Amino acid sequence: MKIISTVKEMQxxxxxNYKRARRIALVPTMGAFHDGHTMLMRxxxxxxxxxxxxxxxxxxxxxxxxxxxxxxxxxEADLAVARECRANVVFTPSSAExxxxxYSTFVTEEQLSRRLxxxxxxxxxxxxxxxxxxxxxxxxxxxxYFGQKDAQQCAVIRKMVADLNYPVRIxxxxxxxxxxxxxxxxxxxxxxxxxxREAAVLNSSLQKAQEMVRAGVREVQAxxxxxxxxxxxxxxxxxxxLETVDPDTLERVSKVNDKTLLAIAARVGQSxxxxxxxxxx
Numbered sequence: 351m352k353i354i355s356t357v358k359e360m361q362x363x364x365x366x367n368y369k370r371a372r373r374i375a376l377v378p379t380m381g382a383f384h385d386g387h388t389m390l391m392r393x394x395x396x397x398x399x400x401x402x403x404x405x406x407x408x409x410x411x412x413x414x415x416x417x418x419x420x421x422x423x424x425x426e427a428d429l430a431v432a433r434e435c436r437a438n439v440v441f442t443p444s445s446a447e448x449x450x451x452x453y454s455t456f457v458t459e460e461q462l463s464r465r466l467x468x469x470x471x472x473x474x475x476x477x478x479x480x481x482x483x484x485x486x487x488x489x490x491x492x493x494x495y496f497g498q499k500d501a502q503q504c505a506v507i508r509k510m511v512a513d514l515n516y517p518v519r520i521x522x523x524x525x526x527x528x529x530x531x532x533x534x535x536x537x538x539x540x541x542x543x544x545x546x547r548e549a550a551v552l553n554s555s556l557q558k559a560q561e562m563v564r565a566g567v568r569e570v571q572a573x574x575x576x577x578x579x580x581x582x583x584x585x586x587x588x589x590x591x592l593e594t595v596d597p598d599t600l601e602r603v604s605k606v607n608d609k610t611l612l613a614i615a616a617r618v619g620q621s622x623x624x625x626x627x628x629x630x631x
Contacts (some may be wrong), residue, residue: 351432352439357448357488360402360441364490372399376491378482381405382422382536383431386526390495391435393523402489403432404441406448410456410477417620422539441489448484457483459506459513465600466502466613467624470590475506482507486516494518499525499533501611501626505600525625527553533625540621548584549618555580556627559612563629568605570594573612573629581616590615590622597628606631 354360367374375398377390395401405428412418425442432440456476463475486494496504504522511518526534531553532546541549555577562573574592581587594603597611606629613626 351429351437353429353442354439355442355444355447357443360439360443360488363439364488367400368490373492374398374400374402374489376485376489376494377401377403377437378485378494378496379403379405380407380421380536381428382424382539383428384526384534384536384538385528386497386499386534388431388435389526390497390523391432391437393521394493394495395436397521398493400438401436402439402441402491403435403437404443404485404489406441406443406481406485408477408481409445410449410480411474412477413471413473416471417537417540422536441485448481456480457510457514459509462502462506462509462600465595466591466593467615468502470615475503478503479506479510483510483514483516486511486518491518493521495521495523497525498522499535499625501597501613502600505598508598531557533623535623537621537623541619545586545619545621548586549616549621549623551581551584551587552614552616552623552625556612556614556625560627560629563606563631568607568631570604570606573606577612577614581614586618588617590617594629 375394377394379387407421409418457479458476459479508520511520530550532550558580559573559577581589592614595601595611596603597609603610610629611626612629615624
């Protein structure tokens with residue numbers, strides 16, 4: 351497994367493999383690997399000739415007062431996991447490498463980014479779109495892998511790929527969960543034992559909504575009311591938003607007549623957690 355930290359060396363590696371018609375997969379990450387990352391890497395490795403895993407804690411996607419400084423960092427452990435998952439390259443650029451002095455070019459998606467997490471994290475999706483666009487330009491992957499937990503991020507990236515004509519296939523893999531149902535996240539490391547127990551209410555409440563839909567309930571207000579009531583049983587969990595939207599456009603829907611994304615964001619202690627489920631009538 352190669353560890354590459356500069357753009358020029360990464361581009362040389364990509365050029366060498368393109369000449370040999372090898373298909374490249376990219377798994378973009380901010381490190382602090384969990385089972386969700388492992389699943390993405392293993393799936394990607396099965397479907398490509400060369401797997402590139404990027405580890406870069408992107409300062410552009412952290413807002414003022416967010417957890418950039420304390421975001422979990424454990425490069426040694428991450429490299430061991432990547433090696434076990436048979437990654438060919440781990441790309442570990444520094445902030446100065448991707449955003450050198452005088453950097454002033456950004457990628458902004460103007461519609462999907464304004465919904466769900468958008469109002470609560472100003473500039474977040476501009477940071478996401480910018481770094482993913484740069485990684486796509488540097489690594490030139492044929493396929494890139496993301497997790498369904500970050501449904502809005504996936505929608506924004508799919509829109510960027512379509513609008514900017516990137517020749518990249520986006521694969522979104524199912525959310526991987528801990529034993530109690532909590533969606534795997536690097537930020538789960540911030541949770542105390544009690545907070546982790548109570549945070550499991552997010553998934554159980556989403557599952558309750560799915561059961562309602564399967565039982566014939568279509569009115570969104572009834573579904574949202576039931577979810578809020580379920581979450582209220584966990585006093586440490588404070589809902590930031592709870593919405594039903596079209597999975598592609600992220601526009602709000604009032605009835606579950608087709609596939610509908612039920613998305614939730616909540617504060618649990620010092621952590622901001624997100625989760626979602628696709629309701630299917």
